[in-house]
Amino acid sequence: MAxxxxxxxxxxxxxxxxxxxTAVRGHKLLKDKxxxxxxxxxxxxRETKVxxxxxxxxxxxxxxxxxxxxxxxxxxxxxTAFSMPSVAVQAECETESVMGVDVPKVELxxxxxxxxxxxxxxxxxxxxxxSVQKASELLPKMVxxxxxxxxxxxxxxxxxxxxxxxxxxxxVMIPQLEETIKYIKDKLDENERAAVVRLMxxxxxx
Amino acid sequence: MTGKMAIxxxxxxxxxxxxxxxxxFPAEDEKKARETLRKIAKEYQVIFLTEDxxxxxxxxxxxxxxxxxxxxxxxxxxxxxxxxxxxxxMAMERALGVDILFHND
Numbered sequence: 001m002a003x004x005x006x007x008x009x010x011x012x013x014x015x016x017x018x019x020x021x022t023a024v025r026g027h028k029l030l031k032d033k034x035x036x037x038x039x040x041x042x043x044x045x046r047e048t049k050v051x052x053x054x055x056x057x058x059x060x061x062x063x064x065x066x067x068x069x070x071x072x073x074x075x076x077x078x079x080t081a082f083s084m085p086s087v088a089v090q091a092e093c094e095t096e097s098v099m100g101v102d103v104p105k106v107e108l109x110x111x112x113x114x115x116x117x118x119x120x121x122x123x124x125x126x127x128x129x130x131s132v133q134k135a136s137e138l139l140p141k142m143v144x145x146x147x148x149x150x151x152x153x154x155x156x157x158x159x160x161x162x163x164x165x166x167x168x169x170x171x172v173m174i175p176q177l178e179e180t181i182k183y184i185k186d187k188l189d190e191n192e193r194a195a196v197v198r199l200m201x202x203x204x205x206x
Numbered sequence: 207m208t209g210k211m212a213i214x215x216x217x218x219x220x221x222x223x224x225x226x227x228x229x230x231f232p233a234e235d236e237k238k239a240r241e242t243l244r245k246i247a248k249e250y251q252v253i254f255l256t257e258d259x260x261x262x263x264x265x266x267x268x269x270x271x272x273x274x275x276x277x278x279x280x281x282x283x284x285x286x287x288x289x290x291x292x293x294x295x296m297a298m299e300r301a302l303g304v305d306i307l308f309h310n311d
Binding site: 038041045046049052053055056059060062063066070084086088089090091092093094095100102103104106110131132135136139142145146147149150152154155156159160164187 | 207208209210211219221222223225226227228239251252254271272274275277278281282283290291293294297298300301302306
């Protein structure tokens with residue numbers, strides 16, 4: 001490991017020692033942060049996986065029903081029936097902090113425009129009713145999935161970044177500082193010994 | 207803050223969500239989807255994207271990971287091909303380096 005390019009003086013030694021202690025403390029803190037982030041990450045990851053599987057299976061059910069409905073309804077009629085939704089959905093968006101990472105927190109807000117389904121029952125088959133209703137019911141879950149998947153992705157990024165910082169401190173910064181400190185110490189000791197020897201020589205001549 | 211929700215997808219699948227109250231943006235291929243996403247990313251906070259479009263745009267979607275919003279999430283189109291699980295897997299590998307959930311390979 002290369003040592004830093006500094007003058008071997010007592011002044012530098014003092015400075016480097018202070019830097020080393022900061023680096024060690026920072027390393028410990030970051031490592032703790034990393035551990036806790038990973039713990040949270042695994043919890044959220046598990047939740048997300050369950051949610052993802054649920055949403056996928058329910059959604060494919062919805063889509064299957066819907067494609068049946070589409071296939072027995074003329075496309076023009078279907079289009080007019082579905083393009084006037086009776087509900088409007090909005091998302092209440094906040095941010096939440098998970099270990100210093102700002103992650104989204106979304107909640108579904110539904111505002112009803114009219115009661116019931118957005119079309120007359122005579123227009124469309126019952127599969128369509130079912131799929132539209134099911135899709136509406138599924139929305140909160142999908143929003144929850146969106147939120148936790150995003151959290152997982154953001155946390156993964158942050159964990160990676162943090163890991164890099166920890167490694168930089170552990171394997172580069174700290175060894176470098178330690179080596180430089182050792183070098184300066186050696187150099188100062190050497191100077192001292194040289195001074196002592198010189199004095200002894202002078203004394204023995206006299 | 208109240209945000210808006212949208213779905214980007216191709217053709218039939220998105221119509222059912224239109225009836226459920228989402229804003230819909232049809233996109234038949236990945237190029238169109240990319241353009242649409244760019245356009246609506248500022249305006250919509252939650253964007254669903256069908257799997258067949260999300261898959262080729264994996265790299266592009268990474269840019270949304272920096273900020274909390276917009277939230278872009280893939281949903282299966284027709285039959286699920288497991289892209290959603292794939293995304294989780296990638297995140298897990300990045301963060302942990304080990305497989306703790308999906309022991310099937």
